[in-house]
Amino acid sequence: MIIFGTNARMKTVGSGQFFCPTCRQTRDYELKHAKRYFTLYFVPLIPMGDLGEFVVCQTCGMSFKPEVLKLQPPKSQPNLADMLNSVKADLEGGQPVEYIIRDLVAAGLERDMAKTIVSNTIGERRKVCKSCGLTYAPNRDTCTECNQTLSEVTV
Secondary structure, eight states: OOOOOEEEEEEEEEEEEEEEETTTEEEEEEEEEEEEEETTTTEEEEEEEEEEEEEETTTTEEOGGGGGOOOOOOOOOOOHHHHHTTHHHHTTTOOHHHHHHHHHHHHTTOOHHHHHHHHHHOOOOOEEEETTOOEEEETTBBBBBTTBEEEEEOO
């Protein structure tokens, strides 16, 4: 009895680190190249063609097309604790109240709580831009968006 067939053989042609879509982390990888061989009694004898290249994550073992090496890790989510610690500096530095509230809400804080934090930080006095409607801390004199002079209001 003669036993013959085909089998794939893989060779590692590169390695490094990449962003693994399965692990959602930067992980080590191996870039492998596969070829099909004619086998006789399970011994590879004659190469029959390329099967291509693929990337293997060394942590989870998943295989991907080589294009996965071009993926960039997602930008990190804003850290709510750091944002809360910088509210006063951001407001006094000229960032509009609406932008601070938007960013705090995007980081996971409830809108009412974000408004309360801003009010506790700079008080009820604000300056407003009559052109674009953005509000600022009372120490600001001009709008950072449209460079118009600000008017003082009480919220």
